[in-house]
Amino acid sequence: MTQHNESLFARIESRLRDGLDRDGDEQSHDTAAATRPRADRHHQRNVADLMVQCLVQEGVEVIFGIPGEENIPFIEALERDGHIRFVVTRHEQGAGFMALTYAHLTGKPGVCLATLGPGALNLTLPVACANASNTPLVALCAQGSVSRIHKESHQIIDLVSVFRPITRWTNMILSPQAVTETMRKGFALAQRKRPAATCIILPEDIAEQPAPADAEPLSRALQVHTVPTPADIEAAADIIAKAKHPIILAGNGVSRAHADYQLRVLSEQLNVPVATTFEGKGVFSDRHRNALGVVGFMRHDYENFAFDDADLIIAIGFSIQQFDPVKINPKNDKKIIHINTFVEDTDAHYTTTLNIMADIDTTLTQLIDALRERDVTFENSESDIRGLLTHEFESRKDDDSFPMKPQRVVYDTRRALNDSDVALVDTGALKMWMARLYPTYLPNTCIIDNSLSTMGWTLPGAVGASLARRGRPVLAVMGDGSFMMNMQEIETAVRLGCHIVILVWVDEAYGLIKWKMDLHNGHHDDVDFNNPDFVKLAESFGAHGHLVSSADDLKPAIEAAMMADGGVHVIACPVDYSENIKLTDKLGELELPG
Structure with a gap:
């Protein structure tokens, strides 16, 4: 790793000597660092400082990662600013999973940091995981100097090409003027209606260049929720009213949208059973009489019998990465209403009858009102499935x-x-x-x-x-x-x-x-x-x-x-x-x- 090469040790030794020269030979480096002010009044703001200012503007409170030689300017900028906590981990993979889970629970983008080459490559697994599970994550990677990234050089990997297939967007900052727009875009794309991972790469020589004097972090845009059209709601109500055995499939999009209450109201009003994906566990309480548990097991499980009998699947917050739809629609003979913030995924066993791409909570609220006016309800006979689950649990x-x-x-x-x-x-x-x-x-x-x-x-x-x-x-x-x-x-x-x-x-x-x-x-x-x-x-x-x-x-x-x-x-x-x-x-x- 880059922490161990001679160049890094030389730079650290130089910094230690500088600290001793300023604060006295008898004072330790740690004590000197604790007594010096965070801001150096003689320090000229550089690109790394501007990048940290952008992170603060984005509301970042913690970054997980491992320092390396090429991201020393960034680490120093974090310390100078003092607003963001940096958590040193024992492996970049660990840093990425910490950031991913932090994002999952807070709803805010998780941020992880790695140096170039092997450090960045160690981040690929959690970055790909965040991208697949629709979790907002921003990976920050160092890179070697621009003067050598075009050729075979020590620890140089084409990181843009590495991360591009496993993120929504990857970009390398190649000039100080590009910092603010790149940072804003990285966070904006991570938090779109289908959250994902993004990656921002900073070469070490760019990091130390002076920041433009007039450059300031760009403001975060307000999140505008898309509402369903009246025609969408009426079409969904019509399809549901004509069904004989509808079933609700709830995915992790319900928890992202904080729509679990409206999901419960819809199920109770229609008296329709609800199954969740593995990732959707908890969006519908397993104590509820309409709860069927999860689908996604490798064999035909109890819940699948409810799907076998269903003629309509109301898929809410579902994406096919969570499990293969062939398990619940093997003959592709069921109508499907897709309710999510993003378009349905392409799959031969997930051909949708109606797509509503809008805020999930708002969509369910309006759908509940429309179905209440029609007085639509069904007879739910899935208690046998609940009994089997309870029996196995006990x-x-x-x-x-x-x-x-x-x-x-x-x-x-x-x-x-x-x-x-x-x-x-x-x-x-x-x-x-x-x-x-x-x-x-x-x-x-x-x-x-x-x-x-x-x-x-x-x-x-x-x-x-x-x-x-x-x-x-x-x-x-x-x-x-x-x-x-x-x-x-x-x-x-x-x-x-x-x-x-x-x-x-x-x-x-x-x-x-x-x-x-x-x-x-x-x-x-x-x-x-x-x-x-x-x-x-x-x-x-x-x-x-x-x-x-x-x-x-x-x-x-x-x-x-x-x-x-x-x-x-x-x-x-x-x-x-x-x-x-x-x-x-x-x-x-x-x-x-x-």
Whole structure:
């Protein structure tokens, strides 16, 4: 990495000498830095300073990242300004996932920083994840001097070409005059009606050039919400009124639009069942009589029977990245009303009858009024599906076998958390169990990535969530495979004083791939591994470690960690994944009664 080359050490040594010369040979560099004013009155504002001013204007409060030689001018500008908190992480991937989760919970663009070459390349995964899941994120990357980016040169990668396919917009600042417009455009595009990731690249020599004397950050534009036309509302009401068995499919766009209340009113008024995507969990309370749970499992699950019977799907805040529509519309014979802030995605099994591209909350409000005037209501007969879900959720609540059954782990995890506690669920076999069975009652309290389905995001994500929730406890649920991918960010969490509980489902294998291999050909290969001592590992970082030793041990361990006076807690729980094949076998033979 660029932090370790000789040029950086020379520059740091020079700065240390300068500090000693000014403040006395007996004074340490750290003490001198603490006593000097942030602003240097002799410093001429440069491009990096102007860039930081633009970030402040955009409302940025925190940036996650790793410093490198080429972004030293930017780091210094952050320190001079003093308005934005910079969180040093242990890996750029961790920085990106922290920014992504911070954005998910706050609704504001998350910002992450990397240096050139390998540092920037490490950001590509979380940037692509944010772009796929419609999360606003702005990645800031350093680059080598303009004089050498055209040729093969040390650590030079064509970053514009790298990031362009995985962002809405990527641009490199090539002149001081371009700073304010580039920064405004980067944030504006990240926050459009379909949120996404953008990337802004700053060469090191441009960063140190003087900023134009008259350059000031551009004002943020007011967000104008598009309202549906009366014709749209009438057309939707007509289609719904003529349906026999409508069903609502709710995606994560509902939570972005804060439209969960109107979703509930619409369901109750029509008496229509609601299923959510994995990413939409919580936008419709699982306590509600019309709740069907989630769709998106790899087999024909309980909720799919409701879609089999439906002749109309009212898709609200849905995008096809969240799961393949063929699972709910295999014959492409259902009418679909698409309600979202952006146009429907192209898919042979998601051919829409009507598109309403407008503010979701406003659209639902007007649709509710139109349907009320028509007195439209339906007979909902999906209680059997709810009964099956409830039965499975409780099926192992008294099972004392150890390693624990997945159903018991989910049941005890739910009982240990309050309704408003946030659980981040990683990718793996555990995601299937948590998504299907973990009852969720409020938006953004069970966060799952089912767009890019990235492993290892929840541990750094919990750091971002902790900052977004201002220290309230956050639960990260991970498999042992995903835990080891970014476990170094435990140090970041401890250093920041985060209150995080990391629940590791331990099976010493890539469990989801083992599951799929067993389904595919009856056996599995090359998916097993060994683990470290998780308790000692946690303690080596300054965190608290706990190994679950019996089925009755898990719930008290989670409760104690969540109610503790802060701290990072790692709870390792051995899990019996032999239930996986039993589940898919059961669902493959499932027929609903009646």
